[in-house]
Amino acid sequence: MTISPTTNKPFTTEDADRLLRLADQFLEDWAVDMVNDGKPDSDYEERNAEWKAIRPLFEQAPAMLEVIKGLIQQIEDDPESADFLIDAGCIECTAGTVPNHLNTGLCPYHKGKQVVAKAEGTR
Ligand SMILES: [Zn+2]
Numbered sequence: 001m002t003i004s005p006t007t008n009k010p011f012t013t014e015d016a017d018r019l020l021r022l023a024d025q026f027l028e029d030w031a032v033d034m035v036n037d038g039k040p041d042s043d044y045e046e047r048n049a050e051w052k053a054i055r056p057l058f059e060q061a062p063a064m065l066e067v068i069k070g071l072i073q074q075i076e077d078d079p080e081s082a083d084f085l086i087d088a089g090c091i092e093c094t095a096g097t098v099p100n101h102l103n104t105g106l107c108p109y110h111k112g113k114q115v116v117a118k119a120e121g122t123r
Contacts, residue, residue, distance in 0.1 A: 002065065002119055011062045020058055027051060065119050068112045075109055085109050 002011050027048050034041045075081050087093045089104030092113075106114060 002062070002121075013059055013061075013063050016059050016062055020055055023051060023055075061119075065116065069116055072109065072112050072116065 003009065004011050004015055007015070027044075030041075030044050031048070034044050075085060085093075085107065087104070087107035087109075089098060089102055090107035090110055091098055091103055091105075092110040093107055105111075
């Protein structure tokens with residue numbers, strides 16, 4: 001679980017939003033500077049468009065992490081679902097026995113496990 005060092009509780013979407021507002025403020029300040037300079041700044045336009053596109057993902061990251069963990073737990077609590085999920089192209093599902101030309105990367109279950117491990121700093 002990713003813990004906030006300031007609240008000592010799991011990060012929430014509200015925590016993420018509070019921190020993301022710092023980047024919002026940076027872009028707002030940049031926009032003011034651009035207006036004061038009296039000329040358009042293509043770098044600003046690109047960064048602002050990128051930020052608007054990716055910000056919702058960052059904001060929802062804590063909730064998405066909880067969803068992924070819940071889905072992994074559901075799979076692991078139901079042994080029959082584990083048999084159903086085995087992916088012949090997944091190097092983890094096949095314990096590394098899949099030939100390289102048939103390797104399709106990690107299946108959604110193992111990708112989810114990897115995401116959780118990275119988010120929680122255990123990998
Ligand atoms: Zn797998």
